[in-house]
Amino acid sequence: MKILVLNCGSSSVKYQLFDMAGETVLARGLVERIGISGSVLTHRPAGKDKLVREAEIPDHKVAIRLCLEALTDSHYGVIKDYNELGAVGHRIVHGGTFPHSVLVDASTKKAIGELEALAPLHNGPALRGIEACEAILPHTPQVTVFDTAFHQGMPDYAYTYSLPYELCQKYLIRRYGAHGTSHQYVALRAAALVGRPLAELKMITCHLGNGSSITAIKNAKSYDTSMGFTPLAGLTMGTRCGDIDPAIVTFLMEKEGYTPADMDRLMNRQSGVLGVSGVSSDFRDIEAAMAAGNERARLAWDIFVHTAKKYIGAYVAVLNGLDVLVFTAGLGENSPEAREAICRDMDYLGIKIDPEENRVRGQEKEITAPGARVRTFVIPTNEELMIARETMALVQAG
Numbered sequence: 001m002k003i004l005v006l007n008c009g010s011s012s013v014k015y016q017l018f019d020m021a022g023e024t025v026l027a028r029g030l031v032e033r034i035g036i037s038g039s040v041l042t043h044r045p046a047g048k049d050k051l052v053r054e055a056e057i058p059d060h061k062v063a064i065r066l067c068l069e070a071l072t073d074s075h076y077g078v079i080k081d082y083n084e085l086g087a088v089g090h091r092i093v094h095g096g097t098f099p100h101s102v103l104v105d106a107s108t109k110k111a112i113g114e115l116e117a118l119a120p121l122h123n124g125p126a127l128r129g130i131e132a133c134e135a136i137l138p139h140t141p142q143v144t145v146f147d148t149a150f151h152q153g154m155p156d157y158a159y160t161y162s163l164p165y166e167l168c169q170k171y172l173i174r175r176y177g178a179h180g181t182s183h184q185y186v187a188l189r190a191a192a193l194v195g196r197p198l199a200e201l202k203m204i205t206c207h208l209g210n211g212s213s214i215t216a217i218k219n220a221k222s223y224d225t226s227m228g229f230t231p232l233a234g235l236t237m238g239t240r241c242g243d244i245d246p247a248i249v250t251f252l253m254e255k256e257g258y259t260p261a262d263m264d265r266l267m268n269r270q271s272g273v274l275g276v277s278g279v280s281s282d283f284r285d286i287e288a289a290m291a292a293g294n295e296r297a298r299l300a301w302d303i304f305v306h307t308a309k310k311y312i313g314a315y316v317a318v319l320n321g322l323d324v325l326v327f328t329a330g331l332g333e334n335s336p337e338a339r340e341a342i343c344r345d346m347d348y349l350g351i352k353i354d355p356e357e358n359r360v361r362g363q364e365k366e367i368t369a370p371g372a373r374v375r376t377f378v379i380p381t382n383e384e385l386m387i388a389r390e391t392m393a394l395v396q397a398g
């Protein structure tokens, strides 16, 4: 069966087309830097040259259309007809209390739509992806796989906010987390590389991309994670503020006359490294600006690194130790500078990386310094493979 997976990230759309017999990849592609200058589609059909279409890609709707067109492109396409697809799997960032993946029907779409307010950069684009596939493939099953599902097993003291209990019950306010499929994938890969069952390892997985989150894993389950009720919480991100004193929200609304929608936009789209640096939401631009001496780009970088260190330290404390540290996603996989800065001066915790091994970009590699107690890895995430497996299982179960 051929399964197409669509992964709508906040700054990107990624897709992979799998032949599930042998889990071979027929084509993979990426639209990146959506909405900022220099956006581009890269389509890589297995065994052929890559196709790159340089275009300003304003939004996820256009990005999804380009991805679907690339699959049937007369020169670089890998299928003649969309009917060759046996199923489509979608990554959904906010699944509320959905504990596992489901087949798409009207009620799933309604639930994802209702959660759009809690993941404004993600659930809307993912719904556009589902609708685009429904339009071209009305009879093909579609499956949604939720970022939140892996975190559903967190202990109550990790997911409960100290607000009035009844109010949290009424509105289902709790920590949901995100990037769960990615955290689980890299954790399983790391356990395989270490040669021990995941259940025996204390692990911290750092998913650092345009959206970033850090997860503590114990007994093969998410024990705590930095994203919260929404993917706005935790680390400083491309355009998201991450953790701030909640009093700042009401303070600014009062001082500036902001509406809830204004505040939501400010914190989700105008903050983070973009807001601090005034340069860009993309860490490649931040690194270049820093190298050119831009002080606000340096400040944005330092805030990001400092916050990441604080989460790692906190999670070592609640795990009572650490066996494995993993870096993944756009920045975590591709920036030796970010990994070096985050791991610097963490030898007290047993974390030390080897500068030579750490040169790696986009490849699976252990980067532990000789003698360090904690084993540190770079592991490219593969949310799409996890989603394809889930999609296949659900479609076969009927």
Ligand SMILES: Nc1ncnc2c1ncn2[C@@H]1O[C@H](COP(=O)(O)OP(=O)(O)O)[C@@H](O)[C@H]1O
Binding pocket: 008, 009, 010, 011, 012, 208, 209, 210, 211, 238, 281, 282, 283, 284, 287, 329, 330, 331, 334, 335
């Ligand atoms: N080579 C690189 N060097 C530094 N940072 C990078 C590099 N490639 C990607 N990034 C960072 O990773 C981000 C994309 O991360 P990714 O996880 O793919 O995106 P998304 O959060 O949209 O899923 C970019 O916005 C950029 O900040």
Ligand SMILES: CC(=O)OP(=O)(O)O
Binding pocket: 008, 009, 010, 011, 093, 122, 147, 178, 179, 209, 210, 211, 212, 231
């Ligand atoms: C949840 C989230 O921020 O996802 P992404 O990093 O793919 O935008």
Ligand SMILES: [Mg+2]
Binding pocket: 009, 010, 209
């Ligand atoms: Mg992503």
